[in-house]
Amino acid sequence: MKRLEIAVEQINEAKPDFVALCGDMVHNANEQSFADFKKIQAGLEVPCYCVPGNHDIKKVPTRESLAFYRKHFGEDYYAFEHKGYFFAFINTQFWKSPTPGESAKHDAWFEDQLTQASSKGLPVFVVGHYPLYVKDIGEEEKNPNLPVAKRKEVLDLYRKYGVVAMLGGHTHHLVQNEVEGIQLFNAETTSKNFDKRPFGFRLWHVDPEEGFQNEFVALDDLV
Numbered sequence: 327m328k329r330l331e332i333a334v335e336q337i338n339e340a341k342p343d344f345v346a347l348c349g350d351m352v353h354n355a356n357e358q359s360f361a362d363f364k365k366i367q368a369g370l371e372v373p374c375y376c377v378p379g380n381h382d383i384k385k386v387p388t389r390e391s392l393a394f395y396r397k398h399f400g401e402d403y404y405a406f407e408h409k410g411y412f413f414a415f416i417n418t419q420f421w422k423s424p425t426p427g428e429s430a431k432h433d434a435w436f437e438d439q440l441t442q443a444s445s446k447g448l449p450v451f452v453v454g455h456y457p458l459y460v461k462d463i464g465e466e467e468k469n470p471n472l473p474v475a476k477r478k479e480v481l482d483l484y485r486k487y488g489v490v491a492m493l494g495g496h497t498h499h500l501v502q503n504e505v506e507g508i509q510l511f512n513a514e515t516t517s518k519n520f521d522k523r524p525f526g527f528r529l530w531h532v533d534p535e536e537g538f539q540n541e542f543v544a545l546d547d548l549v
Contacts, residue, residue: 327362329516329525332545334369340529340543343408344372346415348495348512349379349455351399355391360398377415378402379455379495386423403432405439410534411451412443418454418494421476440487449534452484452492457501457512470497484508491538499523514542 337345351367352359367374376399383402384391395402405414416436420429443450458477460470467473472480484492484505491509494501499521501512513528524544532538 418456
């Protein structure tokens with residue numbers, strides 16, 4: 327919690343347009359943990375957009391876990407336009423663990439949003455939790471990645487509709503991949519980094535004319 331408080335202070339100093347939080351806001355989802363997170367989140371002076379991770383709605387989402395998340399955070403997938411880009415915030419748990427009554431609805435919504443962005447000529451950032459893959463597009467499905475067939479299906483959509491980057495969490499180590507110009511990026515955390523990287527966050531600089539890049543910002547004054 328102290329590291330998250332420090333991150334909030336440094337984000338406020340940086341004054342980004344908004345914050346994208348790629349899931350796993352808490353380790354164990356309950357009233358107290360969500361309240362603790364939201365108390366610190368409230369200190370942000372810019373909008374903060376969250377997507378659920380496996381710790382927030384369970385690895386295999388249930389009606390109850392989804393209702394609990396939605397009660398505290400609102401929609402678990404949504405999209406908006408901002409300064410010449412389109413941002414789609416998705417629920418990758420529906421890709422990792424197909425959920426009756428939810429996954430198909432989510433996927434239809436997602437392709438519809440991509441279609442709208444493409445019709446306007448807007449490049450797309452996708453924000454989720456799970457990476458498509460860690461090292462190789464054909465790697466075996468394990469805990470850190472998505473099913474092989476699903477990741478190929480999703481990449482086909484990305485190619486078709488002009489997705490330029492997918493940002494995620496989950497791995498607790500830095501993952502950078504690129505497929506035909508599409509950046510696939512899972513970055514550092516403020517909780518635990520398995521690759522011993524410093525705690526911190528990524529600051530993305532995005533411009534329709536100049537493209538985009540990012541820089542790592544380490545947390546200051548850790549105690």
